[in-house]
Structures are given as structure tokens and as C-alpha cells.
Amino acid sequence: MLKSFKKTSIFSIAFIILIFLFSLPANGAEKSMRAVDVFDELARQSGNQTAYARLITDNNEAWYARWHMISSAQRTIDVTYFIIKDDVFGKSMLGLLLRKAREGVKIRLMMDARGSGELTKIFAGIDYLQELLETPGVEIKVYNPMSVSLRRIFGDIRNIVLSNHDKILLIDGELAMTGGRNISQIYFADPRDCEKVYRDADVFMKGKAVAGRMKQAFDEEFNSHQAFKVKRELFGNIVPRAEELEIARRAMLAHISGMDLSAYSASTNLHAKEFARTLSKYKHMRSYQSYRPMSGLHPYPVVVLDKHSRRGTRNDITPGIAALLKTAVKEVIIQNFCIILSPEALSDLKAATDRGIALTILTNSPKSAENVLSQAFFLEDWKMILSTLTGSRLFAYDDDRQLHSKIFVFDGELSIVGSYNMDYLSEQINSEIAVVIKSKEFAKRASLRILDDINKYSVEYKIVKGSNGKITANFGPESHTDAKKIGLLKKLKALGFLKPLF
Template structure:
């Protein structure tokens, strides 16, 4: 009995100490102390029109800007290369993922070249998504840039910080919160943002690589908008969670020469100078050289005309990493737009894991009679096992709660990675925000809101075309309904599926989806647990 009491006292003491420690000290490294202008919306009243809702978005950086949609993967890379080439004063770079492949190394090589020309370069990479700092060779690439004296690199939330803070706060959200922005700003005047990270799957032609994503970005030419994106960049870059990368004390192997060759080779390839010239620049067989030569459709793309600019009114919305705290500017803006839409809501998003609150917002739009199209990935097309586990459990309930919603699943070779939305074909959102708990309450995100009917048409043109093509690239998931439109349910109260993933995917023979089903069954085994978080 005495030992039991002692153990109870120890446990209570530890819990009390943990509470006091968390009360006195804030160890959420990386969370901004005060929200910036881009994270705050003006007051909102029920019944506002879409235009009135748009006016509640941040005024900082607002105005008319020249916008260029970058749908094509190869042209998106060429546009990025050209933008870097034109840099004369400064370059700010922020990415969740920058891989050590041909595109990642070439991107760093161009930044190195500009730094040697005197351009000030700031780079922010997420320490989990971008694993260069995990690898000796990757560290050597970063060191080559830092040693120029014109490059400042920071890694957002190194792994040991994540683990420590997650344990201290007993929170998975604190452990996984990441820098999810994708921002490139040049000379404080032009910028690119959207869904693409820096890796082969984002910039390859479908015929040139095994795994290729279908994504979209927007190039923004406007000083006010570029300054707003710089502010969003600095919110994370200057935070306590961004750890500077210092020059190595003992550098046994420099990658400076390799980066120099990578720049020359990529520039030559983009100018269409042929394989012979690339092999002349890089005589030995580098892995990244072979990757480059495999990109047949990328060759000569600098001479391909880019899509035309469109001048339109924009607002910039920012959400900093916030460790499990909902209510950010982007989520609130999206909710307001859904509430005010009256004609149509069109959404394309790679991941769908909605909360009870989000489901309620869409259900109310359905009650208002608004048709909703949601285009995402099938389990076969998605690379995220966890998100598909939730999606497989949720989708019938989503259709049951939102009768006017049509749900389409991409089953094409190219995974949908674009994050876009259109409301009444006049207000559009394009950026990094996913329909998932990580975007809704944890990660940093950036979104451009655009007021333009023509921009909305251009933005949704490609996904609408894919939907029109139908099977086998796209499948519509449906549930059975009564004549009055209400959902039919089985004895357990679950919606009855009319057509779903199991009707076009061999779930039992697919190893990935076996695991997905196992996750779902484990979650469902907990009696009374809602499929929504």
C-alpha cells in the first residue's frame, strides 16, 4: 500500500511539474508572437456577398497585379529559371521540400551563381520535408552557398527540436508542425507561389518520369504583392524555430564545383544545346546528369513562350505554423467564401480529411442549393497513406451530409497536387492549403485570393477538362439515395455505396491499400469514434 501511495505521489508530482512548466515557459519554437497583417481578416457578418467577403481579406499588399498561371510542369521550371536569371538584388526562397535530385541541385546551383554575382539570397527549408541537412553530401551543397557570404540559410524546426517540444507538450501537432509555404520572391517585385516544391515529380513531363504530379502555381508581378509574400516569408524565416545553417568548421568535401557544373548543364539543356553539350560540361556519369538527360521534354523550354499575364485584383492570405490551433486567416476566409457562394463551388485538392466543422460549412452551402464539385485523388493515385485512410472512411458520410456535392477521384498516372478553389466563377484561391488538419490547424500556408472571372476560368479549365474526359482517368464516387435525395443507410447507419474505390481498385491485392484498410479498421474498432476529427 505504501509503495502505491509513493507511486501516486510521484505521478501527481510529475503531472504538476509538467503543468507548471508549460504555464511558465513557452516552448513552441517557431510560432509568431503576434499575427501579421496577412493573418488578420476584417469583421464579418452573416449574409455578406462574395464581394463584401473579399473586402474583409488583408489589405496589405492588395491591389491589381499581373498574374501568370503555370500549369505545365516543364514551363513552370523554365519560368522559375528565367526569374532567377533576372535577379539583380535579392532572392527569398521558402519550400517544404527541396530534394537532392536534378532539380534540387540545379536550383541550388542557380542560387549559388546569383550569390557570386552579388545578389543577397535567403533560403528557408523545412527540416523534415527537405532532408538535405540529414545527409553529408547535402550539407556540403548548403555549405557551398553559405560560404559565398551572400547566402543565409535556415532550417525550420530541426528534428531534435520537434521531438523535444512534442514530448514537453504531449502533442503530435507540436512535433509535426512544419514550414509548408512555397515562396520565391525576386528583387521584391516578382514572385511565384502555389503547390510545387523543388523536386523531379513537380517539374517532369509525364513521359519522362515514373512519378509525376499535376500541379499549378501563379507568377505574380507586382511590388505590393511581392512585399506581402516577403512578409509571409520573413514570419517563418525570422522566427525562433528557424535555425541558421553555419559554415562547416572542417569541410573535407566541397560541392561547389559540382554546383557550378549543374548550373551550366541545366542552362544548356533548357536552351536546347543538346546532350553532347551537357556531356561535355559533365563528362563523368553523375546521377543528376542522367536524370537531366532523361528529361527529353524539358530540353529547349526557355524558348517556349510562357502563358500570357492577366491583370486582376488580389489579396494575400498567410497562416504561420500554429501547432494545433484552428481559426487561421486562410481557413476563415475559405469558410466565408463557402457561406457566401450562391452559384457554384469548385475545389481541387490532393488530400481530403475534413473536420466536423468543415463538413457543417459545406452542408449549409448545400442547404442553400449551391452545387459543389470536389476533385481529389483516388487511393491508387495518392502517395499519402494516412490521408487516404481518412478519405476512404469519410467520403460516403461527406456525400450523405452534402447532397449537392459531386465527388470525383483522379485515377490517372499523374497525382493531383494542385490546391485551388473557385466560388461563383469570380473569386479564386490558389496556394499551398490542403483540406487536411495539418493545413487547417498546424502548418504554415500561403494563399493568393483573386477577384476575376477570367482568372477563375483559366484556373479551373484544366481540372474541368479532365473531369469531362471521365473514365478511366477520373471516377465519380456516389452513394445510393432515396427519391427525396436523402442517403440510404445500412443496418449500422452507414451510407450505402453506389460506386466507390473498391469498384475500380483491387484493394485486397494492393499492398499500400491493404495497409490503408488496416488503419481504417483499427480506427473503426474504437466504438463510437467519428470518422471525422
């Protein structure tokens, strides 16, 4: 434990030193410091790790990659998600984990109580977890269960929303994945098959050193005082769930492999019928057998950035992004689920645009987003953001689908992919995970994906400054969003005092 703490402290101190150096007046060598130099120093501090890496933006591929990773496990599986739904994706993944556990693979599973409420409820969803616990070598924990967060709310109201927002999948100490996706239909279905699916991004990696850093991030949250162990019930489940999970696994594998599901449809088992009915909607999710995750991969320098929840001590991500903003020399491109900027985040972005850095931001609009409170705050702030960040461009998703990816690209060479949103929750409350990849090729693909989203699915918000200094909207949320929804958001702006919880 002490060794882990020392590693954490050394890495955090490296960030503090960097931020201190970059806050000094620029002269001489300091003036030429670039974002890539910041990366190189962080890479040196963490052991100059490299990994084969792939950016995954396609929903079907994202599911294939997870299925492949878990199926290939021989020794260990570590997995944590903010949301694991009890739909066919969540149940089939649990079924696959159960199968691997019975093969002797050691499994550690953690899910957040707020995000995965359906599977963490006593006498309901917890039954599915109990089936895994019947097998030796399985540990399951729930992060910040409601019974705990309610007791702690009187100390700080933020404890009620405190979550493990990490998305980590680790296999055999070598394969790793993180990004924005949780486990649910909306993250993996093809938009041609399901209208309301999300637009998201993950990074798949192969490399023992990087997987080791990801494991450290996983361990620190899994072993924290916020994670509570799900205990095996003395008499087992009253309603057995193992068969249901196994049917979900077999039906999912058959479907994504292009096999016929008529046997499931004709079955007398109600679960089999329901899984067949649901899976039949995903007509474009049928090519798993030809999926080759390692094809065309290249090794890149990688730095893993971790952040504990507000009750922990580590935060590599927030100061890391600040340092890269301070030292970018040309452009910064951000694609993010939501933009609810703290004064500190706004100041970091302003420092970049004041130096002439070309800043492009793509986020959700009230039309695409589901969270009305976060959009109420965005409706209040967007004109101020454009006014403050001189020369920046702000684009909003003009689509019924929700944008959920969290990508940052600096100077066409550094890319950040992870779970970190540009809001108070990620910055100050939740645990988060991200990786920084140094590669012009990788950055180009990330940038092109964002620019494609801008060109095909987005609108640009613009303001006009009058001679009296008054700022008005040239084109904004009200220009392309249903008037009824805008009316609701304007009423909700009265709840602005809740912004630090979003």
C-alpha cells in the first residue's frame, strides 16, 4: 500500500512541478515549452510506456472488442463501469463473465450505485450478481451505495452524487480499454437499427506497462473506502439467475456471429424468446466472426491519467489538461458530452485563446441532450463562453442522438480519450480515467472523426457584440430547438445554485 502511495505521490508531484513552471513568466527556454514536451516529461516520470492502440468510434466494433477481450481471458478480468444496465447487453456480459469464472479466471467487478441502480438493488438486480459470487475467485463491489451516500450528505451535499465514473476493462494484465461507453444498448447498437443510440469513443490497447498503470487506477478505487463488497448470500438466490445469464450469453454470441436465432424464438423459455426478439432488431450487428482487433495496430507512447473521487487524493487529469492547454502552440479540439465550465476550467481555456490558440469545441445541444438541468446551465452560459474565449468556435449536436464521447486533441499530435467531461462532476467530484496518446496518426483520426461530426450533424453557435458591449445571439440553442423545451430550460435556470453538482 505504501509503495502504491509513493507512486501516486511522485506522479502527482510531477504535475504540480509542471504547473508551477508553466505559471512563471515565459522567457528563454520556458517560452518554447510545447504540449508535446509536457507529454514527454510525464512519459518519463511514468516509465516511457508504449502500447498498441486503436481508437474505436463505431458502436458495433466497441461491443465486438469487449466481447473479444473477455472471451480471450485466461487468468484475470478487472472491470468497472458507471452504468451496467440489465438489458441484453448487460446480462450477456454478466453471462460471459460467469462462464469465464467457471473456467477458473479470477474476476473483479465494480459498478457505481448511482449509475447501475438496476443491478445493485437488494432483492432485485443483486440476484444477478449473486450468481457470479457462487463461483470461487469472483469479487464484486458497489461504489458509494445509496445507504452510505445518504448518511454522508449532511457532511457535504456532493456526496449524494459522488460516483465512480471510470470505464475500465483489463484482461490478463495486457489488454486494456477505456473511454466514454458504459454497458447498455444505447452505446453499442448501430444507429441504423436504433434511433436513440449515443455517439461515443473508446481506446483499445495492448501493452503490459500501460495495463499495469490501468490496473493501479482500478486497484485504488476497488480498494477504497467508497467501494463496498457485495457478499454471497448464505442460502443463495431464491430465484436462480444463472440459466438466464447463460441464455443471454449464448443468444448474444449466436447473433453477433451471424447465426439464426429461430431456436430461441421458438423456445418455451421466456427469457430466450425475449432475447431473440430484442437481438433481432440489431440487423447490422452480425459480423463478429470476422473481427480482428489487433489488425493494423501500431505502438504509440501512452500516459495514463487517473483521478480519484473527491474523497480520494489523486488527480492527474485536471492539472494534466491544464498543462497541455497552457503549452499548446497551434490548436485544441474538444469533443465532450457537456460543457459546464468551472471558473478554473474557463480560465485555462481563456489562457489558450488569449495566446491565439485555435479552439474548437463540439458538445451537445438542448436538442440532442437528455439531461435537461445540464442543458439549462449551458443555455445560461454559452454566450459568455464565446465572449470570453476570443476566436473560439462552439458547435452543438443538431441530432436526436446524444453525443457522449470525451476527446481532446492538442496540436495535431496529442490525444486524450477517457471518461472525463468538461463539468464540475468530473473536475471536482467523480473518479475518472483517461489516456494520453502521442501520435500524429492517432490524433489525425480523432480530429477527423470530430470534424466529420461537425460537418454532418452539428450547427455553430455564434454571438454578436453591440457597440454598447451587449452580447446577443446570432445563432444559438433557441435557433434550432423546440420552443417548449427551451421554455422548460429557461425555468430550470433558476436552479443555477445546483451547477456545482453537474
